Amino acid sequence: MAQTKTVAKRPFGLSDKLGYMFGDFGNDFxxxxxxxxxMVFYTNVMGINAAIVGGLMMAARFIDAITDVTMGQIVDRxxxxxxxxxxxxxxxxxxxxxxAAFLVFQSGLRNMPYGLKVFWMFLTYILWGxxxxxxxxxxYGSMASAITANPDERAELSTWRSTGASLASLVxxxxxxxxAYVTIDGVSQLDPVRITVIAGVxxxxxxxxxxxxxxxTTERVEVxxxxxxxxxxxxxxxxxxxxxxLGIILAAIMLLLGMLGMSGMAPYIFPTYYNNTGAQSxxxxxxxxxxxxxxxxxxxxxxxxxxxxxxxxxGSILCAATWIICLxxxxxxxxxxxxxxxxxxxxxxxxNYIVWAMxxxxxxxxxxxxxxxxxxxxxxxxxxxxxxxxALSSGMIGAFLGLIGYSDAVAAAPSQYPEVLDGxxxxxxxxxxxxxLLVALSLIFVYPLSKKRxxxxxxxLKAKAEGKGxxxxx
Numbered sequence: 001m002a003q004t005k006t007v008a009k010r011p012f013g014l015s016d017k018l019g020y021m022f023g024d025f026g027n028d029f030x031x032x033x034x035x036x037x038x039m040v041f042y043t044n045v046m047g048i049n050a051a052i053v054g055g056l057m058m059a060a061r062f063i064d065a066i067t068d069v070t071m072g073q074i075v076d077r078x079x080x081x082x083x084x085x086x087x088x089x090x091x092x093x094x095x096x097x098x099x100a101a102f103l104v105f106q107s108g109l110r111n112m113p114y115g116l117k118v119f120w121m122f123l124t125y126i127l128w129g130x131x132x133x134x135x136x137x138x139x140y141g142s143m144a145s146a147i148t149a150n151p152d153e154r155a156e157l158s159t160w161r162s163t164g165a166s167l168a169s170l171v172x173x174x175x176x177x178x179x180a181y182v183t184i185d186g187v188s189q190l191d192p193v194r195i196t197v198i199a200g201v202x203x204x205x206x207x208x209x210x211x212x213x214x215x216x217t218t219e220r221v222e223v224x225x226x227x228x229x230x231x232x233x234x235x236x237x238x239x240x241x242x243x244x245x246l247g248i249i250l251a252a253i254m255l256l257l258g259m260l261g262m263s264g265m266a267p268y269i270f271p272t273y274y275n276n277t278g279a280q281s282x283x284x285x286x287x288x289x290x291x292x293x294x295x296x297x298x299x300x301x302x303x304x305x306x307x308x309x310x311x312x313x314x315g316s317i318l319c320a321a322t323w324i325i326c327l328x329x330x331x332x333x334x335x336x337x338x339x340x341x342x343x344x345x346x347x348x349x350x351x352n353y354i355v356w357a358m359x360x361x362x363x364x365x366x367x368x369x370x371x372x373x374x375x376x377x378x379x380x381x382x383x384x385x386x387x388x389x390x391a392l393s394s395g396m397i398g399a400f401l402g403l404i405g406y407s408d409a410v411a412a413a414p415s416q417y418p419e420v421l422d423g424x425x426x427x428x429x430x431x432x433x434x435x436x437l438l439v440a441l442s443l444i445f446v447y448p449l450s451k452k453r454x455x456x457x458x459x460x461l462k463a464k465a466e467g468k469g470x471x472x473x474x
Contacts, residue, residue, distance in 0.1 A: 009220040012148045019216025020147065020157050021164035023140045026094065026209030028168035029202045030101035030128065035260050035390060036173060037180070037195065038104065038125075039397060040267040044411050045192045046110050046117050054398020056122050057390075063130045064387045071138040072380025084219030086143030086376075090136055094210035097132035098203035104128055105199035107192035129387065136210065138383055142375040145360045146219040149465070151458045155300045155308070158357035162299075162349070164209075166292040172202065173263065173284030177270070177277045187412060188271040223375060242369075244362045245378060247447025248355075249385040251312075251439050255355070256389025257396070258319070258435025259348060262341065264397045265428040268406075270334060272414045273421050273428075279334035286338060287345040295349035300357075307451030308354045308361065309443050315350030316440040322347060323433035330425065348436060361449050364457045393431070400427045 038057075042048045081088055103124040109117065144157050180198055182191045240246070270280030302311045322344035331337050359382055367373045404423030414421060 009218050012150070012153050012220065015216045016147050016218060017156060017160040019213045020144070021160040021167075022209045022216065023090070023213035024161045024164035025168050026206040026213060027133070027137055027140065028165050029172065029206030029209065030097065030133065032165075032168055032172045032263070033176070033199060033202050034101070034104060034125075034128070035393075036263045037176065037190075037267060039264060040190060041105060041107075041195055042117075042121055043401075043406075044190050044408050045107055045195065046121070047408060048114070048117060048121065049402065050398040050406060051402035052118060052398070053121070054395040054402075056118070057125065057398075058392065058395035060122070060126055060130055061384075061388050063126060064134070064384050067130045067134050068138065068380040068384040068387070069377065070380075071134050072142075072374075072376040072378070072383075075139050075142055075376030075380075076374050080222060083214075084143065084146060085223050086139040086146055087214050087217060087219060089139035090210050091214045093132055093135040094207045097128070097136050097210075098207040100124065100128040100132045101206065102200045102203040105196050107196045110192060134380075134383070138376060138380050140213070141356065141359065141383060142379040143217070143219060144356060145363055145375050146221045146223050147217060149221050149462070151357070151361070151364075151454060152300075152304060154360045155303055155354060155357040158355065159296055159300045159353050161356050162353040163292055163296050165352070166288045166296075166349075170285060170288040170292075173266070173288065174281050177267075177280045177284070181271065181277045186275075187414070188275065188277045189411065190267075223373060242362070242366055244365045244447060244449050245381065247442055247449075248358055248362055249382060250442035250446055251351075252355070252382060252385045253389040253392065254435045254438040254442060255316075255348075255351065256386055256435075257393050258432040258439065259352070260390055260393035261397065261431030261435060262345070262428075264393055265424070265431070266341075268401070268424055269337070269428050272411055273424050274334035274337065275414065276334045279338055282335075283338040283341055287342040290342050291346045291349035291352075294346050295353045299350050299353035302350070303354045303357070308358050308454070309447055309450060312351035312354060312358070313440045313443040315347045316436045316443070319344045319347035320433045320436040320440070323429045323436070327426070327429035327433065344432065344436075351439065358449070361454050361457070364461055365449060365453075368457050368460055393435075396431060397427065400431075 039050065039053055042053045043050045075086060075089065078085060078089075104121075106120070106124075109120055112120070144154055144161075147157060148154060176195075176198060180190055180195045181188045182194075183189075266280055266283065270283070271277050299311065322340060326337070326340040326344075329336075329340075331340065359379060362382075363373065363375050363378050366378060401424070404427070405417070405420050406424065410417045410420050
């Protein structure tokens, strides 16, 4: 059976960390824009019902179930090149990804017939998320275990990756509300032309970041081509009997449900409920900056001392508790809401900053048990779970907004719809509170990789790579 081996290349260092950070920066230029503004763009600018937008985003995940795992298999079965096994895919696919992301936000088509607008939304969203984003994100996420075999260095990579996501959040969620909204009759509204231009600029920036990721990182752990005959039944049995993978999948779905529930409701809460886009921009700056300043230096250290699972579960419980308190207090000031948002996101950040290292732990655990390393396949299944969480978040937001009677008329005259505004606030608190509580329960009762087991797996694989054998765990 194929085994990983470490090849002689320059030592792991700052260049790899910066490169891996730029990779997620590039991913999130399009991912965060779509997560935070696609729903409000298609409801308020294109005039499509929120339930339809959310429903189509959920339906797209069935396609992802095929494309994500397919891309994982393509990556695992690709032949390593002089540039590595995973990095070349980033260079090949970053330009098509940028073009597809720009096509999603075409406000010039807002006067098309309703059915054609729905079709355009579905087509461009599939091309962006299910095809091109997948073709970049799967190899990008998989290559962490090829950059270094050291668990602590992988935790550092996870921290730098999350730092890239935080920087993208600072740029997108801080700058976009300031540039994309205009005030009409005293009400903040999304400007159609501005959001399209912003989408084009972000797509270009994302492409540049992906090329920096390619240039700065080095694959020094050789992952051979998987030449075993593909057996779908055996692969599915292996995946769905992998408790570690199932645990992290459940946690990922709930994480995205909670996190994107927060960011997805922000474009409704601040402009419509509080009528304050300035607070929305400040909120994005604060929660991203505070989370980065607190979690980036502490998450890896805390997980090294206490364990990744233990740190992630504790942060998730505290995040859920913050939103429950916010729901009870119901702050009238947008700045008080900003404070609750920032505190909750900082607690959430302890999981978000180390989750990528937890994926490499799952990959290691599977290799220890089965003797075969399938970085791309396992990461693709996890990636699909994240997309499913994204879709569930969008679908729930769209469904709940439709249920409480939200429409573009509410955005134009919010003071005339007090019951709708109350419902919006409830949704904004309950989705993240429920999601993060379920994250903690998934990690505590399903995910089995404690600090002791992760360390034992790393020791076994190191001995195996050095040809010394080792005691198998689990």
